[in-house]
Amino acid sequence: MCGIIGYVGKDKCIPKIIHGLEALEYRGYDSAGISYFFKNKIKTIKAEGKIVNLKALLNFNEESYLGIGHTRWATHGKANKTNAHPHSVGKFTIVHNGIIENYSELKEKLIKEKYVFKSETDTEVACALFDFLYKKNKNILETLSEAIKILKGSYAFGIICNDDANTLYALRNTSPLIIATDETGNFIASDVPAILKFTNKYILLEDNEIAQITADKIVVYNNNLEIVKKNIKTFSESYEAATKNGYEHFMLKEINEQDKVYKNTIDYYFDGTIESLEKNFNFLNKFERIDIVACGSAYHTGLVGKCLIEKYANIPVNVEVASEYRYKNCFYNNKTLVILVSQSGETADTLAVLRKAKNDQIKTLAIVNVVGSSIAREADYVIYIKAGCEIAVATTKAYLAQLAIFSLITTYLGYKNGVIDSKELTTIFKDINLLPNLINKTIANYETYFKIADKIYKHKQIFFIGRGIDYAISMEASLKLKEISYINSVAYQAGELKHGTISLIDKNTPVIAIATDKYLLEKTISNIKEVKARGAFVILVSNTTFKDHFYDEFITIADVHPILQSIIIIIPLQLLAYKVAKNNGCNIDKPKNLAKSVTVE
Numbered sequence: 001m002c003g004i005i006g007y008v009g010k011d012k013c014i015p016k017i018i019h020g021l022e023a024l025e026y027r028g029y030d031s032a033g034i035s036y037f038f039k040n041k042i043k044t045i046k047a048e049g050k051i052v053n054l055k056a057l058l059n060f061n062e063e064s065y066l067g068i069g070h071t072r073w074a075t076h077g078k079a080n081k082t083n084a085h086p087h088s089v090g091k092f093t094i095v096h097n098g099i100i101e102n103y104s105e106l107k108e109k110l111i112k113e114k115y116v117f118k119s120e121t122d123t124e125v126a127c128a129l130f131d132f133l134y135k136k137n138k139n140i141l142e143t144l145s146e147a148i149k150i151l152k153g154s155y156a157f158g159i160i161c162n163d164d165a166n167t168l169y170a171l172r173n174t175s176p177l178i179i180a181t182d183e184t185g186n187f188i189a190s191d192v193p194a195i196l197k198f199t200n201k202y203i204l205l206e207d208n209e210i211a212q213i214t215a216d217k218i219v220v221y222n223n224n225l226e227i228v229k230k231n232i233k234t235f236s237e238s239y240e241a242a243t244k245n246g247y248e249h250f251m252l253k254e255i256n257e258q259d260k261v262y263k264n265t266i267d268y269y270f271d272g273t274i275e276s277l278e279k280n281f282n283f284l285n286k287f288e289r290i291d292i293v294a295c296g297s298a299y300h301t302g303l304v305g306k307c308l309i310e311k312y313a314n315i316p317v318n319v320e321v322a323s324e325y326r327y328k329n330c331f332y333n334n335k336t337l338v339i340l341v342s343q344s345g346e347t348a349d350t351l352a353v354l355r356k357a358k359n360d361q362i363k364t365l366a367i368v369n370v371v372g373s374s375i376a377r378e379a380d381y382v383i384y385i386k387a388g389c390e391i392a393v394a395t396t397k398a399y400l401a402q403l404a405i406f407s408l409i410t411t412y413l414g415y416k417n418g419v420i421d422s423k424e425l426t427t428i429f430k431d432i433n434l435l436p437n438l439i440n441k442t443i444a445n446y447e448t449y450f451k452i453a454d455k456i457y458k459h460k461q462i463f464f465i466g467r468g469i470d471y472a473i474s475m476e477a478s479l480k481l482k483e484i485s486y487i488n489s490v491a492y493q494a495g496e497l498k499h500g501t502i503s504l505i506d507k508n509t510p511v512i513a514i515a516t517d518k519y520l521l522e523k524t525i526s527n528i529k530e531v532k533a534r535g536a537f538v539i540l541v542s543n544t545t546f547k548d549h550f551y552d553e554f555i556t557i558a559d560v561h562p563i564l565q566s567i568i569i570i571i572p573l574q575l576l577a578y579k580v581a582k583n584n585g586c587n588i589d590k591p592k593n594l595a596k597s598v599t600v601e
């Protein structure tokens with residue numbers, strides 16, 4: 001989604017703002033712009049498309065020490081220069097992340113006050129509102145405080161005003177915004193990578209807080225304009241951690257980090273004993289039913305979590321996508337735990353579900369990567385995955401770390417509920433320890449997957465099939481492939497194909513079949529034979545070897561306890577998707593139309 005960066009200090013602001021915007025590129029955008037004070041006047045330069053187009057219009061040596069920049073991911077109005085941020089109305093110039101829900105109503109009122117709008121954006125309306133309020137009270141802080149009471153929706157604003165050439169203002173509700181300091185001055189940013197080259201110390205702005213920032217001072221106010229004391233946080237990763245470190249793409253780097261990510265995540269909660277699981281997860285015993293709610297890949301981890309928890313812990317689990325769950329009748333009660341899974345911890349729909357559940361006094365657990373994110377802060381319980389900074393839009397290591405958490409939770413609850421006995425527990429513990437090495441070996445086998453990718457990358461559609469947990473992983477494998485390669489891909493329950501979808505199978509249609517669940521193996525094989533008989537090019541992923549050749553390509557994977565199996569299965573399919581996208585010349589880390597963190601509904 002959109003990115004914000006602002007700077008005020010001793011250094012020239014344009015190079016710093018442009019660096020920040022480039023560091024935020026991974027969030028996804030379609031235009032970019034910058035506004036800065038030059039000789040006490042605000043200058044604005046915008047460009048459609050990539051930041052390189054904006055850079056071509058800028059003088060990096062301009063004597064300017066205060067400015068704001070933005071990358072826009074279009075919501076209201078087309079992706080063009082007029083709609084690009086910053087927007088200026090009267091004395092105010094602003095950049096904005098989020099959505100102003102009551103903008104139409106505000107626009108009508110402001111038009112009656114003789115405001116004329118150039119763009120189709122909600123942001124320009126918010127800017128006009130600031131100007132309108134300021135004309136009455138002549139005080140910037142009071143203007144912003146009053147605006148909070150009027151604006152509805154999610155927003156993070158970076159604001160400058162003609163009447164105050166030394167100060168950067170910021171405001172937030174729901175959309176994240178941080179303030180940071182280095183030895184030269186102060187920053188605002190929508191995300192930590194924007195400032196990581198300069199500093200790893202930052203302050204998190206909370207909902208309805210207003211920041212007033214000069215070169216040497218940061219003051220944060222609440223909505224009543226009382227000063228709020230803020231804690232300085234430290235982002236634990238280095239700038240290098242947020243760079244490609246020699247890999248061609250962030251996605252490839254992140255896939256290759258998965259052995260370490262798995263180990264870091266497991267080691268944080270498990271020391272080889274059931275007692276460590278008891279200590280970290282005993283709060284789960286209170287609940288008789290679980291609702292897992294998330295979006296995209298995080299939803300897919302929920303599907304795996306459901307298969308595991310229902311089978312091994314005997315607890316009913318309902319999994320839903322957040323954009324549906326937030327508006328439906330939820331049959332939860334005080335014995336239900338609502339689990340929100342989110343890499344970013346800022347996904348708007350998932351956050352809305354969290355707030356809905358809390359409002360209904362239902363207990364919530366967040367499984368989140370980004371420390372201090374909104375979902376992590378607002379949930380009753382938090383389990384952090386230890387994936388580190390994930391930059392590629394297509395998630396890989398965070399998905400795998402979420403699976404690792406579900407494997408631990410299932411092991412704990414399964415043992416506690418008497419489904420897993422001591423002997424089985426010992427096998428699981430043994431496999432947990434083997435896994436980093438097995439993950440590593442699976443990644444090292446990449447050439448096998450790449451050769452298969454070379455055979456299928458020109459196809460217009462690719463199917464995934466599986467049953468049970470293998471189907472849940474098919475969903476993620478299919479998403480990975482389509483989001484980065486733009487090839488149409490659908491995942492089906494293998495047994496469901498003959499009820500319609502099998503009519504799409506032609507000679508050589510690639511079908512990637514996952515068959516690891518021993519209980520369902522025979523059934524899955526029959527379904528694979530059905531597509532093979534209709535000419536499909538079958539790529540089988542399995543932990544078992546077969547005498548029969550009912551497939552065209554075979555990806556063999558390590559056979560581990562079923563609670564851990566999904567963690568291995570996904571790796572070849574991530575690498576296969578990567579190579580298919582690469583062969584097709586796609587923008588792997590920043591696929592078109594997508595954003596890393598979806599902070600609008």
Ligand code: M6R
Pocket residue numbers: 295296297298341342343344345346347350393394395396479483594596597598
């Ligand atoms: O940050 P979140 O985990 O809440 O994000 C959820 C989805 O937007 C995300 O998983 C998305 O589907 C990814 N592009 C998948 O690779």
